[in-house]
Amino acid sequence: MSEPITLNVGGRLYTTSLTTLTRYPDSMLGSMFGGTLPIKKDLQGNCFIDRDGKIFRYILNFLRTSHLDLPDDFQELGLLNREADFFQIQPLLEALQKIKAKATTVRMNTILNIVYDSHLHNIGSFPVKIISVEVFSSSCALLKLLNSKFYYTINGERTPIDTKEENQNLISLEWVESGLNAMGREYLMQNWKSLHVSASHRKIKNLQMFFQQVIKVAVNGGFLLHSFPTTSSSPVIMQFTQC
Incomplete structure (x- = not known):
């Protein structure tokens, strides 16, 4: 088993595993922790990513389970979609597309x-x-x-x-x-x-x-x-x- 990896995402710390971060090899995280892209470190030696730290929890949970779980009153689909696009997690983008299509149907009725x-x-x-x-x-x-x-x-x-x-x-x-x-x-x-x-x-x-x-x-x-x-x-x- 690999040692836990701590990420500093926009000032928020998250601890996870190498298996989780490389679940989707074609994503940006898969490339970073697969050795293709360089990794930046903060002063404490944590892997630093200059993105929205609050919204990253949903990114990380998706990497862990391959399932998108959002609160019923979630109001930041647009922001989450931009973050998923930045990290190039295609399965997450597809899941978000389904949610947006469903939300559009609800708004129309x-x-x-x-x-x-x-x-x-x-x-x-x-x-x-x-x-x-x-x-x-x-x-x-x-x-x-x-x-x-x-x-x-x-x-x-x-x-x-x-x-x-x-x-x-x-x-x-x-x-x-x-x-x-x-x-x-x-x-x-x-x-x-x-x-x-x-x-x-x-x-x-x-x-x-x-x-x-x-x-x-x-x-x-x-x-x-x-x-x-x-x-x-x-x-x-x-x-x-x-x-």
């Missing part, structure tokens, strides 16, 4: 599904309408965008929307459709929220306004609306493509 409900809560002679909404989407990017644009206010204080990290395809919202200043204490006691949209900071007065603002946020964020239901049946399903 982004579905936004809004399920909503409402009920009245009577405070004396004042009826208060509470709206519950669940927003599903096939695009985590679209949900992340929506999550960043809506916020609550509780007793005048701005509060971010609470998202469930375990389900990246869902945003749950609940707010009071409209409120009266005289009921401020009751709002505080009941923990009622009003919903707003930035950057206009407009208060969402009803469901129709919510739908309109969702479309506006999506379109301004680079999504193109292709279909919207013309009836008032539940749920509301919109179809977008991402530019």
